[in-house]
Amino acid sequence: MSSNVTLKQIAKELGLSAMTVSRAINNKDNVDEKTRERVLAKAKSMGYTPNHLAKSLVxxxxxxxxxxxxxxxxxxxxxxxxxxxxxxxxxxxxxxxxxxxxxxxxxxxxxxxxxxxxxxxxxxxxxxxxxxxxxxxxxxxxxxxxxxxxxxxxxxxxxxxxxNDKTGAKQITQHLINHGYKKIAHLRGPQGVSIGKKRFEGFKEALSEAHLELDEKLVADTGFQEEGGYEAMKKILELPKEEWPDAVMAVNDPAAFGAIEAIKEAGLSIPDDIAIVGFSDDIRAELLPVPLTTVQQxxxxxxxxxxxxxxxxxxxxxxxxxxxxxxxxxxxxxxxxxx
Structure with a gap:
């Protein structure tokens, strides 16, 4: 069979109109499923390939x-x-x-x-x-x-x-609060990016509703990658020990992964010394030695x-x-x- 098979040739083989064949091949709703299956099977057996150039011109x-x-x-x-x-x-x-x-x-x-x-x-x-x-x-x-x-x-x-970035961030922060954590740090994403801004808003709202004060020293800016999370967590751990957080909410899981490395380097244990949560449910989150609590997107x-x-x-x-x-x-x- 020629490689330049046309819709008219398929239609002739099946005893259908070229319009019906066209609708079936282009997945239009006004063709019954049995007819569509017949058309697609015949088109495949005849070696039909769509002429996208002609279709585009029309x-x-x-x-x-x-x-x-x-x-x-x-x-x-x-x-x-x-x-x-x-x-x-x-x-x-x-x-x-x-x-x-x-x-x-x-x-x-x-x-x-x-x-x-x-x-x-x-x-x-x-x-x-x-x-x-x-x-x-x-x-x-x-x-x-x-x-x-x-x-x-x-x-x-x-x-x-x-x-629902704001709501998700608020809920996971509330989860930490409900477990008794009061000094919660936030690894904040870029505020010029919608998800960074909304997740920070959710974090702040959870603290406010629990009558917990936002400690600006415990808010460290990060990007969305591991390196940013690592550097942001190191900055927080440079504070006097009595000012360290007891929990951390990271803008996303990669930032949390970086923060976890910084926490381990400081000789601290998760969650006994510092608890941590993320956002996104990265494929690696549940494979960590201490699996990461997170928000599934x-x-x-x-x-x-x-x-x-x-x-x-x-x-x-x-x-x-x-x-x-x-x-x-x-x-x-x-x-x-x-x-």
Missing amino acids: SQKTYTIGVVIPEISHSFFPEVVRGIEEVTYEKNYQLILTHSAEKFEREQSAIETLRSKRVDGIMISCSQTTRNNSFYKNLTNIGVPIVFFDRCIDGIGLSCITV PAYEVGKKAAQKLIRLVEDDEEKHENIEVLTELMIRSSCGCK
């Missing part, structure tokens, strides 16, 4: 989606991408994945590259150095559908898919919802932007003092 779409992630060294973003890929595959879109390495300049370059490839839409999780909101405000005027996920730019009218679900929202924006001019929160769950392990 629809003015490239059927490609761009994704910008800030890092790939931890489990959260690969899992998000897995959720994105499931949706785009079902909807017959191809992914172009780019990586900013936590640098705003690379983030800008990645977005410009994706635009040059005429992607139909872009999903973005901002780098921890992103500060220029005007760059994104300008993007809203060029007509390319954009959805933020996890790390978002607020206040510019674009969709954001995230978890449903990364796969975040990816799916981000992709679903973007495709709706691409395919429906009437689709509105919105903020969607996915619920988190506490994962209680022994690093907080629980058995």
Whole structure:
């Protein structure tokens, strides 16, 4: 069979209309499942491959989606991408994945590259150095559908898919308070990034509601990587011993991993000397010698919802932007003092 099999040839083989075959292959809703299965089986046996160029010329779409992630060294973003890929595959879109390495300049370059490839839409999780909101405000005027996920730019009218960062941080801080900890340190994420800001707000709110004073000396700035957590914890442990915290809430699990190394280097025990909790439920969290209590982020679900929202924006001019929160769950392990 020729490699240039057409929809009309498949339709003739099956005794169907070319329109029905097209709808089946493009996964449209108005085709019954048995017919779809027959069409897909016949297309496969005949060696049919979609003519994306012709399809793009007709629809003015490239059927490609761009994704910008800030890092790939931890489990959260690969899992998000897995959720994105499931949706785009079902909807017959191809992914172009780019990586900013936590640098705003690379983030800008990645977005410009994706635009040059005429992607139909872009999903973005901002780098921890992103500060220029005007760059994104300008993007809203060029007509390319954009959805933020996890790390978002607020206040510019674009969709954001995230978890309930503030509530999750508040709940895990309350968990520490309920276990009797009163001197709780916070390894604070960048305040120019939505998740850093919201998780700090949740931490402060939990302290306030428990009538505990926020000790600024016990708030140390960190990034989202192990090195930042390590340095932030070392800074706290340089305080006089009587001012040390009895518990630590880290902005995310990698920062907690770094802090754990600093605590161990100081000859201290977790949780007997200092308890610690994180946020994200990194794949390594439960494999530590003292498994890490943390907030589980449903990364796969975040990816799916981000992709679903973007495709709706691409395919429906009437689709509105919105903020969607996915619920988190506490994962209680022994690093907080629980058995």
